[in-house]
Amino acid sequence: DTAVSQTPKYLVTQMGNDKSIKCEQNLGHDTMYWYKQDSKKFLKIMFSYNNKELIINETVPNRFSPKSPDKAHLNLHINSLELGDSAVYFCASSLGLNTEAFFGQGTRLTVV
Amino acid sequence: AQSVTQLGSHVSVSEGALVLLRCNYSSSVPPYLFWYVQYPNQGLQLLLKYTSAATLVKGINGFEAEFKKSETSFHLTKPSAHMSDAAEYFCAATEGGGADGLTFGKGTHLIIQP
Secondary structure (H helix, E strand, C coil): CCCCCEEEEEEEEECCCEEEEEEEECCCCEEEHHHHHHHCEEEEEEEEEEEEEEECCCCCCCCCCEEEEEEEEEEEEECCCCCHHHHEEEEEEEECCCCCCCEECCCEEEEE | CCCCEEEEEEEEECCCCEEEEEEEEECCCCEEEEEEEEECCCCCCEEEECCCCCCCCEHHHEEEEEEEEHHHHEEECCCCCCCCHHHEEEEEECCCCCCCCCECCEEEEEEECC
16 A cells, blocks of 8 residues: 555646645554655645644745645645646655655646 | 755766765754655655664665764765665755754755766
């Protein structure tokens, strides 16, 4: 079983569209995250959820919104997609804050 | 605020040679430190972690790292490089008790020459 799984792996869409990326973890972790990796491979945290409560919200556009239906899932919704949103988005989970994170395989988003 | 600096965006070594990837951190409190590896088109895999126990940390695939508080460093080493070690390596830090998630360095691309 994959510990942290996210779908889809690839997503190509047009500017202005709304899209979602799903993430599920079967590790029983309390905290889940979304990270963005840009074209230079730089990783930056976007959000984290701890027991369904948003506890970190970096300065990302409000077009991005995390949704957590339960502790095992953290989905990322993106509205009005822009060219600059093209990147690889990684979901991750950890047992608690400030412990090692386990990453999904990533979703490569391309906005055309 | 903490920051992580990885010296050298690209490091090239011969197969069988020593691998040394450098990482320095800047933190107002003792951090927890991690090394991750990313193979092409894959997610990040944890190599090893330092969480204020032993300063010399052993990880998977023969890698180890030493925490040196006086130098604010956490360099990654492997005695003998293998072709399969070619990948992107990331150093990351988080502050104990904080809520900022992981702060990553910019990554080091390791190239193994046959």
